Amino acid sequence: MVDEGQNTDYTQFLDPVGTKRVGVVYVDFPDTAGAGDVSDYYNLLSPAADWMWNASYGRTWLDMRSVLNRWVRMPAGSGSYGFANLTYEQHTRYVTDALRAAANAGAGLAGYDTFYIVSTAHSQVSRSAAWFWNPSRPIVVNGTTIRSTVTFGTDMWHWGFKVADHETTHLFGGPDLYAFTGDQFQYTGGWDLMGHISGRGPEYFAWEGWKFGWIGDDQVVCVFQSGTQNTAALNGVEYGGGPKLLVVRTGQTSAYVAEARRKAFNDDTACSTGVLIYKVDTAVASGQGPIRVVRNPSAAPPQAGCGALDMATWQPGQTFYDPATRVEFRVQSADAYNSTVNAIKW
Ligand SMILES: [Zn+2]
Structure with missing residues (x-):
């Protein structure tokens, strides 16, 4: 499977x-x-x-x-x-x-x-x-x-x-990220061509780049234990090199991930740039939402051709917190290539 x-x-x-x-x-x-x-x-x-x-x-x-x-x-x-x-x-x-x-x-x-x-x-x-x-x-x-x-x-x-x-x-073993039932793009919008072949940000999620051997273990920054934190200057997934994912483990098969997206190369038509936050569950089947992008309630309103999830990147000063798993991501700063993010598992 x-x-x-x-x-x-x-x-x-x-x-x-x-x-x-x-x-x-x-x-x-x-x-x-x-x-x-x-x-x-x-x-x-x-x-x-x-x-x-x-x-x-x-x-x-x-x-x-x-x-x-x-x-x-x-x-x-x-x-x-x-x-x-x-x-x-x-x-x-x-x-x-x-x-x-x-x-x-x-x-x-x-x-x-x-x-x-x-x-x-x-x-x-x-x-x-x-x-x-x-x-x-x-x-x-x-x-x-x-x-x-x-x-x-x-x-x-x-x-x-x-x-x-x-x-x-x-x-390569990659699943479909679009939904087999209901709104096809409810999980990942136009991010990652496994979610939408004609999406506006078709570059793979960094989690998949890691799975496929394109991103090394040394480019992954993790938070495992409650009461710990880590910070990474995440380099846009469209560019080579640098830290690519900030992963906070939430269970045996699940994690929250933050990565940086930039309007460049394979993502040159992206609707928004900044930090994308998503939940991965390796026990969830293809077409059932193994990756789900987190909505950003403070995101800019969608432009034509873009949905809410396409706009769901996080900007410096914005914080995501999930009370169910006590996971927090704070976007500290950003430049043309990198977004610095602090992850805490409370
Ligand atoms: Zn497919």
């Missing part, structure tokens, strides 16, 4: 750090011939590599290579795979059919860390999704064990390349 825990099982998931060799396969169907040149699809998705390079502070590179520079014909119609309400079995059948078809068409599948299977436009593959192997029932195609893939549907033309970053993050 994908979650916000810091001990990801990399026999199940893809280790994010390093160069990931991504084999790209383009599929069409007996009922939907390939529309246009496959290079148009590659060109739509490939900026995901630079985006993730920046998000990972240069620790992850998606080396995307087309396994064949043409359409591979699937054995069944695009509607037969059930993408409207996809089950794991249906998804497994789709992945297996696509990679077998590619192998039969002459593609070599050895040497890739993962695959992107890209559907032609106008197919009934309506949405993009991540697929992971079941180690007890592996799929083997021409001697290659398939451990993970992202299958791209027609929604890629709506989302653009960031859908590749979002779905690849699932391969």
Whole structure:
């Protein structure tokens, strides 16, 4: 299961750090011939590599290579795979059919860390999704064990390349941060593209950067015990180096986190800047709010295109306090790159 825990099982998931060799396969169907040149699809998705390079502070590179520079014909119609309400079995059948078809068409599948299977436009593959192997029932195609893939549907033309970053993050073990029921953006607004692919502040939460091995333990400042405190000059998550998270533990699986956000690089369209405070619970499932941004009642009113959570950053002089967990964050000062925050566990 994908979650916000810091001990990801990399026999199940893809280790994010390093160069990931991504084999790209383009599929069409007996009922939907390939529309246009496959290079148009590659060109739509490939900026995901630079985006993730920046998000990972240069620790992850998606080396995307087309396994064949043409359409591979699937054995069944695009509607037969059930993408409207996809089950794991249906998804497994789709992945297996696509990679077998590619192998039969002459593609070599050895040497890739993962695959992107890209559907032609106008197919009934309506949405993009991540697929992971079941180690007890592996799929083997021409001697290659398939451990993970992202299958791209027609929604890629709506989302653009960031859908590749979002779905690849699932391969790394990252959960969905948007809500599966109710207001989709109730937990994290437009922060982190696992919460909203087209959000205004799509950079990952620092907690996730830590989970993925992009932020080191030496960049995490913690408060564990009641009656203790700690202070950190938090460097904006958009920049490399420096302390990135101030974590106050609140239980076996939960913590409050403060991080700094700046309108720069992957966040150049952010609605607000300052300190973002959120609650993490590693026991909460994908789509149920494993990360929940704290609202700031003193925040500036939302500008057009921004919601309350997008504006919920905290400014110097402002204090957050949660009486239930006796956690307090005080923002002491800020400059262009850093916000200094004091955390107390009363
Ligand atoms: Zn997702």
